[in-house]
Amino acid sequence: MLLGVSPAVAAVGGVSINATVDGKPVTGDELLLDPSGSARISLTIHNGTDRVLHVKTVRLSGTALALTFFSYDTTLPFDVPGGESVTRGFVLDLDQLGSQATGLLPTELAVLDASRDVIAGVETTGDVRGSVWSVYGIFGLAVLLLTALAWAGALFALARRRLPANRWQRAMQFLPAGIGTGLVAVISLSVLGVMAPSPAAEIPFIVVAAAAALLLGYLTPHPAPAAPVDPEATQRLTRPLPPGGAA
Structure with missing residues (x-):
């Protein structure tokens, strides 16, 4: 015993x-x-x-x-x-x-x-008491990198006004970045010795971060409509020149 x-x-x-x-x-x-x-x-x-x-x-x-x-x-x-x-x-x-x-x-x-x-x-x-360059630490860094790329892609599309016109489609484009943010928070708290990952801890972080990203995507401004095309101008630009070179 x-x-x-x-x-x-x-x-x-x-x-x-x-x-x-x-x-x-x-x-x-x-x-x-x-x-x-x-x-x-x-x-x-x-x-x-x-x-x-x-x-x-x-x-x-x-x-x-x-x-x-x-x-x-x-x-x-x-x-x-x-x-x-x-x-x-x-x-x-x-x-x-x-x-x-x-x-x-x-x-x-x-x-x-x-x-x-x-x-x-x-x-x-x-x-x-391991190294930040351990398998778990590198896994966390990889999740951080992918999350940063997801945010960069969504914000770049927002800046270039290339997001979908539908609000829910815009929200879904921000969702992966939100989920990644929740995962980064869970892993960071674990690596820093603050809190161990568990379903009780993981789910709230991920759900809150995903919901915030969805809301952000939903509230993004509607992309500007494309400039109207002038048919006559298009015809003038595409019309072949006469033999003398004059229009």
């Missing part, structure tokens, strides 16, 4: 898991993940069923915006008899973590069976 801590417990179908990382219980609070060292992980599996659980792998993973940015699988086979608990510990090298992610990310520590199905897991918020 784990002594001296109040470990987190996550149950799935009668099976629960307690876990600590460097002696700190894995809970909903932030969990420091420092790429400059190793993490000592200890977990206890409580088998509340009458069957034997065959654990093969322990996985530590971090996700954001439904994408997995880091995942560490450690082979640690052991069995947990029905109605019993088994504790195992190991050291996880986090040396590559700094190049994969940075900031606050939803993190899960889970145990898997031989078929790589999750037996049980516990979720927390990982505080990753």
Whole structure:
């Protein structure tokens, strides 16, 4: 058993898991993940069923915006008899973590069976002290660049009066820029260590930014009508010259 801590417990179908990382219980609070060292992980599996659980792998993973940015699988086979608990510990090298992610990310520590199905897991918020040039940081910069291009395209069309005459069509032209702005806000807050991405946080940011962009596009002025064409002037310009060169 784990002594001296109040470990987190996550149950799935009668099976629960307690876990600590460097002696700190894995809970909903932030969990420091420092790429400059190793993490000592200890977990206890409580088998509340009458069957034997065959654990093969322990996985530590971090996700954001439904994408997995880091995942560490450690082979640690052991069995947990029905109605019993088994504790195992190991050291996880986090040396590559700094190049994969940075900031606050939803993190899960889970145990898997031989078929790589999750037996049980516990979720927390990982505080990753990685580089801004990590995969996650570069992903954020890419979203920022695409958002800037979307705004530039919409505003350039507005300046050149090339937006559609229909208000809703003009609004839809601004929508991608608004969605991108919401994504940039979510990723920036995550990288800066202010707030971890989650559906509860992502959806309001994206919806508000998208709605603001739609409203901006809807309220843009109607593009100026094209100048009327003078048929007689057109005929004069296109009329062939007589042989003498005079009109």
